[in-house]
Amino acid sequence: MNNKSLPYLLLLPATLFLAVFFVYPFAQIAVQAFTAEQGFTLQHFDKMATNWKFWPSFWNTIILAAIVVPLQLVMALAMASIVAKLKTGRNSILYVFTIPLGLSDLAAGIIWLAIFEQSGFLSSMLVGLGVVDRPVLFLGYQNLWVIFIAVILAELWRATAIVMVILVSGMGLIPKEYYEAAEVFGAGPWKRFLKVTLPMLRPSLQTALILRTIAAFEVFAVVVALGGTSLPVLVGQTYDWQFNLRDSGGAAATALVILAISIAATLVFLRLLRTPRGATP
Amino acid sequence: MAEIVVKNVAKSFGAFQALHSIDLTIADQEFMVLLGASGCGKTTLLRIIAGLESPSQGEVWIGGRRVDQLPPRQRGISMVFQNYAVFPHLTVFENIAFGLRMKKLPQAEVRDRVERTAELMHIEQLLQRYSGQLSGGQRQRVAVARALAMEPDVILMDEPLSNLDALLRLEMRAELKGVLAGSKTTTIYVTHDQVEAMSLADRISVMNGGRIVQAASPVEVYRNPAARFVGSFIGNPPMNFIAATSDGDGRYRVAGLDLDGPAAAGPRLEFAIRPEDMTVAPGGLRAAVRVVEPLGAHTLVTCEVDGAVFRAVLDSDLRIAPGDELSLVPKPDRIRWFDPETSSAVPVAS
Incomplete structure (x- = not known):
């Protein structure tokens, strides 16, 4: 067989799979979002945007991502810096840190619900300690900010490890000599982090941020478990359009909005964290 | 003034004894070469003097100050690494300026010193490039310029020429000797190349099995080897x-x-x-x-x-x-x- 065509041939099954199960449905949704019986239309977007829950769900999604992703980045950087310096037990600690990654996000939401609900662990503990007289309703629609905090906590707990894993492997790729050179030329630990680790970690930071931000825009199950309908988010809206309102045009339009902000965020990270020409080792 | 004194320094990695009780004095402005086969402990000794490795026992003194408990940045040294360690994310200018910026020198002086050392190493036309756009020889020059720009009392060099091809190595060797003679620093230079050692050194410390077998002038080491090992190692x-x-x-x-x-x-x-x-x-x-x-x-x-x-x-x-x-x-x-x-x-x- 021709050696040149072999790699393409080997990639063919995966490409076909992606074409059939991702590209085709995506195209279908894109078409659906812009068409009605009479042909091209923007009526689905109009309908979507005028729905009273659209803008709250849009901003909730953006604000959640804007709080969760930076927090995760800072925590993951700190955790990765510590893990990368470990000489023994490094893998065991990585395994422990990554346990939440193995859970579905709905399960993660339910775990945190067990903590925050009226008869949950936190409430019972406060009653047991005598801080409050009777169980507290934390996750009521009157306390939207508590739901917000609970979702943020659950997301931090659930998905920080993926950022950390990417950063740990990126840190492992930075040659030790750069740190030694920085040390000899006067950089203390903090300066070495700023002047060597961060800039040389750029490719990993880019990957982690893009992955995590896109995932944050798709937040759904955790929010449903903890907030029900009190805290609308974009994917929840999509679900509503499709299954409660039986309007796939509205669902398709909302899905395209999620896609648009995901692409926008990706472009921003690609631009912000690009490596200048020639600045690769 | 930067006399370097190594007193009774030993280093073991687990069960492996890399250095056995080393005593060595390097005079101010002397060019000392640590010469030996790979695994003889020469790089370990250099890294202990630099502070990148801590000795299992013994003391290191630089310029009358005991430094073995100090981090590298407080020892008044600069270093040229075997793989250059020129930062890929910084331009040549910023690489040379790295140590000066850490010292928080005024911008005018940073520029002045960078330009001066770049000229000395003939890389003034490369200042805006990144290291990925440089050849091995040019990176080497950047690494040396970065060390010189610090105007240090002591320069430590870990096999700085070993990654260059033969012709370039010859050229850089002569250039290094000239530049370092003019810089009035004390130099410790690690190499396994005896010709390099002979041509550069004021004094050579021949090392074997974690010990200094002989420390003397190149001619003395060549003519009067203190041990059979020295005679069999030096000379081709x-x-x-x-x-x-x-x-x-x-x-x-x-x-x-x-x-x-x-x-x-x-x-x-x-x-x-x-x-x-x-x-x-x-x-x-x-x-x-x-x-x-x-x-x-x-x-x-x-x-x-x-x-x-x-x-x-x-x-x-x-x-x-x-x-x-x-x-x-x-x-x-x-x-x-x-x-x-x-x-x-x-x-x-x-």
Whole structure:
């Protein structure tokens, strides 16, 4: 067989799979979002945007991502810096840190619900300690900010490890000599982090941020478990359009909005964290 | 003033003893080369002086200050690394300026010093490039410029030329020597290349198995090796050794030849002679020629003397062919003797 065509041939099954199960449905949704019986239309977007829950769900999604992703980045950087310096037990600690990654996000939401609900662990503990007289309703629609905090906590707990894993492997790729050179030329630990680790970690930071931000825009199950309908988010809206309102045009339009902000965020990270020409080792 | 004193320094990695009680003093502005085969501990010693490795015992003093508990940045040193460690995410200018910025020098002085050292290393036209756009030789120059820009008391160099090709290495070697002589710093230079060591050093410390075997001037190390190892390691081809037995009265029998040796020594010694310290004349060592390699100025002749390999560097005018029998007369003042028990040199009483 021709050696040149072999790699393409080997990639063919995966490409076909992606074409059939991702590209085709995506195209279908894109078409659906812009068409009605009479042909091209923007009526689905109009309908979507005028729905009273659209803008709250849009901003909730953006604000959640804007709080969760930076927090995760800072925590993951700190955790990765510590893990990368470990000489023994490094893998065991990585395994422990990554346990939440193995859970579905709905399960993660339910775990945190067990903590925050009226008869949950936190409430019972406060009653047991005598801080409050009777169980507290934390996750009521009157306390939207508590739901917000609970979702943020659950997301931090659930998905920080993926950022950390990417950063740990990126840190492992930075040659030790750069740190030694920085040390000899006067950089203390903090300066070495700023002047060597961060800039040389750029490719990993880019990957982690893009992955995590896109995932944050798709937040759904955790929010449903903890907030029900009190805290609308974009994917929840999509679900509503499709299954409660039986309007796939509205669902398709909302899905395209999620896609648009995901692409926008990706472009921003690609631009912000690009490596200048020639600045690769 | 930056005299470096290493007192009783030892280092072990687990069960492996990398350095055994090293004592070494390097004078202010001296160019000291640590020479040895890989694994002899020379890089470990350099890294201990730099502060990148901490000694298991002993003290390091730089310029009258005990530094072995201080981090590298407080030792007044700068360093050139084997793989250069030129930061890929910074331009050449920012690489050279790195240490100066850490010292928070004023911008004008940073620019001034960077430009001055860049000019000295002939890289002033590369200042805006990134290291990915540089050749190995250019990166090397950046690494040296970065070290010089600090105007340090001490420069440490870890095999700085080993990644360059032969021609470039020759060129950089000469340039380094000139630049460092002008910089008035104390230099410690690690290499496994004896030619590099000989050509650069004020003094060479020959290391073997975690010990300094001899620390002396290049000519001294070459002419009067303190131990058999030094003679066999330095010089290309290395020294020849032949077992010798005492005839009494300071006379020794060497492969059938009777020679004057040390008066007060044991019954067995080792006779040693450098390949170039012999002439072809009657009444010498009987050598059966095996291989003849004309090298232009000289001819390298590999022979067999007393059943062992023996090399001689002879005048290229001589007509010699494999199978010939030569008589090689050693120059009397170039003969050296070693104790086969301790491997150390046995001086001839003068």
